[in-house]
Amino acid sequence: MSQPQPIYVTQPDLPPLADFLPYLEKIWDNRVLTNGGPFHKQFEAELATYLGVKHISLFTNATIALVTALQSLRITGEVITTPYSFVATAHSLLWNGIKPVFADIDPTTLNLDPARIEAAITPQTTAIMPIHCYGTPCDVEAIQRIADDYNLKVIYDAAHAFGVRREGESVLTHGDLSVLSFHATKVFNTFEGGAIISPDAKTKQRIDHLKNFGFVNETTVVATGINGKMSEFNAALGLLQLQHVGRAIERRRQIDALYRDLLAGLPGLRLVDKPVNATANQSYFPILVGPQFATSRDALYQRLKDQGIHARRYFYPLISDFPMYRGLPSADPAGLPVARAASAQVLCLPIYPALTDEDVFRIVDVIRTASRVAVPAAPAAATISGAELLAA
Numbered sequence: 325m326s327q328p329q330p331i332y333v334t335q336p337d338l339p340p341l342a343d344f345l346p347y348l349e350k351i352w353d354n355r356v357l358t359n360g361g362p363f364h365k366q367f368e369a370e371l372a373t374y375l376g377v378k379h380i381s382l383f384t385n386a387t388i389a390l391v392t393a394l395q396s397l398r399i400t401g402e403v404i405t406t407p408y409s410f411v412a413t414a415h416s417l418l419w420n421g422i423k424p425v426f427a428d429i430d431p432t433t434l435n436l437d438p439a440r441i442e443a444a445i446t447p448q449t450t451a452i453m454p455i456h457c458y459g460t461p462c463d464v465e466a467i468q469r470i471a472d473d474y475n476l477k478v479i480y481d482a483a484h485a486f487g488v489r490r491e492g493e494s495v496l497t498h499g500d501l502s503v504l505s506f507h508a509t510k511v512f513n514t515f516e517g518g519a520i521i522s523p524d525a526k527t528k529q530r531i532d533h534l535k536n537f538g539f540v541n542e543t544t545v546v547a548t549g550i551n552g553k554m555s556e557f558n559a560a561l562g563l564l565q566l567q568h569v570g571r572a573i574e575r576r577r578q579i580d581a582l583y584r585d586l587l588a589g590l591p592g593l594r595l596v597d598k599p600v601n602a603t604a605n606q607s608y609f610p611i612l613v614g615p616q617f618a619t620s621r622d623a624l625y626q627r628l629k630d631q632g633i634h635a636r637r638y639f640y641p642l643i644s645d646f647p648m649y650r651g652l653p654s655a656d657p658a659g660l661p662v663a664r665a666a667s668a669q670v671l672c673l674p675i676y677p678a679l680t681d682e683d684v685f686r687i688v689d690v691i692r693t694a695s696r697v698a699v700p701a702a703p704a705a706a707t708i709s710g711a712e713l714l715a716a
């Protein structure tokens with residue numbers, strides 16, 4: 325019997341190649357490859373319209389955008405952030421010589437818990453860096469109240485939140501700045517890419533200088549800028565991708581609904597609730613494999629893998645467990661029980677527009693079968709050591 329095709333957690337969505345060739349011909353004709361060329365200008369404008377925001381600065385990727393966002397607001401000292409994210413969130417702080425302070429997450433949304441943010445504030449705190457995890461909006465109002473009370477800036481890592489709307493408005497309008505990622509694995513991709521959403525033209529201009537070495541004109545450099553510019557190639561692709569992203573998100577919605585239907589009521593399995601006041605983008609399909617489930621999370625991960633289904637443990641390990649963070653007082657596991665439990669239980673199932681209903685049935689079948697497995701007499705034998713997991 326032939327092995328079925330492997331299924332990965334995501335597969336980048338691409339337009340038909342033929343549709344991209346005219347864009348490439350234009351680039352070849354006019355020889356403008358970067359430095360804010362015509363596709364860059366057009367993509368910034370169309371993206372702002374699509375997202376329902378006013379001021380966007382395109383970047384080469386989200387990590388450089390996060391580093392630049394912190395620079396633009398001159399953030400120093402300590403920043404309160406979540407350990408339950410991709411490592412780039414906290415790395416952007418270290419690149420600026422800022423001390424990350426990890427606060428625990430809310431068990432329902434898996435986003436920074438506002439009560440824990442407030443408890444982590446010290447005289448050195450200058451900002452909060454939350455993420456809209458899996459595209460679920462943070463409690464933006466509570467976070468803004470805290471920021472106002474303590475005079476802190478808020479920079480959202482919105483890498484998961486492309487197109488997410490809350491109370492009918494783009495979630496990207498909250499806080500002082502929001503940062504998007506257009507990496508290949510995200511809902512909307514330009515191969516690599518990112519953006520900062522600013523509240524006003526002056527802030528955008530400062531960011532645009534910073535992403536271009538600090539140049540304001542041919543001979544004047546006003547800041548220690550970096551090179552964070554998006555190329556014409558990526559901007560042209562972004563323009564074309566914008567025409568397809570609505571359909572892509574619609575297909576993700578169907579898959580999300582099918583998973584929810586088929587996985588409902590399995591003992592010990594929790595689906596992360598969809599936010600009631602927001603239109604999500606279904607960027608991920610996380611499940612939480614609790615102690616009542618018939619196998620451990622890692623045993624289920626392995627069973628899926630044995631069937632060629634590559635689910636991912638986003639986010640395991642926690643950022644606070646990586647070597648450059650674990651010595652921080654706020655990285656102490658005792659202070660982060662919710663993040664720790666989520667990290668031990670989470671599994672992100674494959675979700676992407678090209679995933680078929682049959683693929684979903686195949687994935688759910690493995691999970692349903694696993695859910696009927698009796699707990700082994702010696703459960704320790706069924707679990708994999710932490711070292712083996714990290715090596716995998």
Ligand SMILES: *Cc1c(COP(=O)(O)O)cnc(C)c1O
Nearest residue numbers: 385386387410412483505506507
């Ligand atoms: C993907 C991701 C990033 C990094 O984005 P790049 O564009 O790859 O630099 C940052 N934060 C989060 C939460 C992400 O998921």
